[in-house]
Amino acid sequence: MTIPLRDTTTAPRRCTHDYQVSCSNCRLGTICLPLALEADAIDQLDEIIQRGRPLQKGDHLYRESDDFKSVFAVRSGSFKAYRTTDDGREQVTGFYFPGEVMGMDGIAKNSHACSAKALETAAVCEIPFNSLSDLSVKMPTLQRHFFQLMSREITEDQQLITLLSKNTAEERIAALMLSISSRNARRKLSATNFRLPMSRIDIGNYLGLTVETVSRVFSRLQKLEVLQVSNKEIEILDLKALQDVANVIIETE
Amino acid sequence: MTIPLRDTTTAPRRCTHDYQVSCSNCRLGTICLPLALEADAIDQLDEIIQRGRPLQKGDHLYRESDDFKSVFAVRSGSFKAYRTTDDGREQVTGFYFPGEVMGMDGIAKNSHACSAKALETAAVCEIPFNSLSDLSVKMPTLQRHFFQLMSREITEDQQLITLLSKNTAEERIAALMLSISSRNARRKLSATNFRLPMSRIDIGNYLGLTVETVSRVFSRLQKLEVLQVSNKEIEILDLKALQDVANVIIETE
DNA sequence: GCCGTTACTTGACCTGCATCAAGACCAACC
DNA sequence: GGTTGGTCTTGATGCAGGTCAAGTAACGGC
Helix, strand or coil: CCEECCCCCCCCCCCCCCCCCCCCCCCCHHHCCCCCCCHHHHHHHHHHCEECCCECCCCEEECCCCECCEEEEEEECCEEEEEECCCCCEEEEEEECCCCEECHHHCCCCECCCEEEECCCEEEEEEEHHHHHHHHHHCHHHHHHHHHHHHHHHHHHHHHHHHHHHCCHHHHHHHHHHHHHHHHHHCCCCCCEEECCCCHHHHHHHHCCCHHHHHHHHHHHHHCCCEEEECCEEEECCHHHHHHHHCCCCCCC | CEEECCCCCCCCCCCCCCCCCCCCCCCCHHHCCCCCCCHHHHHHHHHHCEEECCECCCCEEECCCCECCEEEEEEECCEEEEEECCCCCEEEEEEECCCCEECHHHCCCCECCCEEEECCCEEEEEEEHHHHHHHHHHCHHHHHHHHHHHHHHHHHHHHHHHHHHHCCHHHHHHHHHHHHHHHHHHCCCCCCEEECCCCHHHHHHHHCCCHHHHHHHHHHHHHCCCEEEECCEEEECCHHHHHHHHCCCCCCC
16 A cells, blocks of 8 residues: 655655755655756656555565565665575575665566565655656666666675675674764764664674674674674764774775 | 677578577577567667677676676676775676676676676677667667566575575585586586586685685585586586585576 | 696694573563 | 563684695696
8 A cells, every 4th residue: 555655746846755865856865876867857756656654663565575566765764685595594685774775686586586674663665666667768867777776786785795705703793884874974864873773683694693793793892992882872983993893995975 | 899799681580699598589698588579679689789809718808997888698608707805805796607697787886896707718799788778768678678687686696695694615515516507507508517617716705715615515525426526527416415415496497 | 748837635723603501681561 | 560582792612614734736838
């Protein structure tokens, strides 16, 4: 069940989201990439985008092998995407924050390859893929836009691959903290103080570590006065030191 | 420097590649997904596709941060894609065989995120991305086709992520052997006897293992009479056992 | 053929993280 | 208040795979 995003007849020509993004004339969050869309394109997109129903913590946005119908831009809250391995375990493949787009894993087979679960109360924009395809055909800019979005997903996955295959536990955790920090900064939120929406279990799962290791690394980084950790509340005390620990350059775009 | 794939005026309406693929009316190798293209579409694609110059072992097809202009379908030979980490090490992100498409990592930033290097003498089809985009605008089927290709790349990367974060050395190697085997089968080559085009170093790098471990695992699997390994020549002696070792279902499509 | 170089294998040892185990904290609920 | 069930932390121990080292096989160049 979806309701229209807004009444387009009276709508102002600016971002209607709950957060501010750099592109001043975009209504789509980070679907908004360097390549800005013309006003005309935005109006047409508005026609097809719908506001998804609100989700509570633990609710699924979609599940593995569900029919693929739409991609989703996160409006508020956060999500984890995960796939279930053949022997029934879970592999977290990504965390999604406001302004990020999820669900593109479903295009290949017309059914979702991952499940997406809300980590807290959350809201999304639903973008029906068929409409998006049709519109892309009419609007080459949008098509390229969307290609870029998918390509970006590929490069991000490849960064995770590198992290998993080359880096130590401390480097992985530090890299994740830096990634969350920079995604916060992008949304004009604090880059140094934030609340982790996900559990230690999810962090460990995502980074290929056990909960115990995650916990130990947090303790160690706290002892070194790099981070201040109290349960889910994180404060980056020494950004430079954290970057040194990560030993990886996290893109700050 | 590229030369036209073939003289379209006299061309027969069938696959012109060095290998056979399942889709009988496609000239593009595995760009050919379940979604078959109409004859009309194929003719139009033919117009924009070019045969790339032949590559020798060690030659680069493109390098990290090269301008992104085209994607490439492998015609013969094989490639590895890799990215260089901030501290100068290499991370192999994939191997590409005939009929597979590479280079889509470049779309996001209009410059390649990976380098691609020939593992042996190789040939490719070059598909200029601008032409492809333009054509997709005219041909919705082609657009969807290409979206699927990219989405597939995402799911494959996610499988690798899972492999790296959850599986043992033996499981990883077994999974890679099964993957190569099934990709061979797809090209109507032997699924049990093949030559690995890549070095142990590359295998280790790709799977997040050291050369020594790769070597030891091969020896162990040989002792167990699962594989026959002589340098790069592999024979799968016991497919069922190999699948058990992998503990992961490898898609055979 | 010989030589130099690089790829591969095997062994001995060591370490980072997993595993096992116990306890602390926290929130929900009766 | 107490109980229950989850998440998080910390310690003790073990092992898969990394590191170091030495040797062998394969491949090119001359």
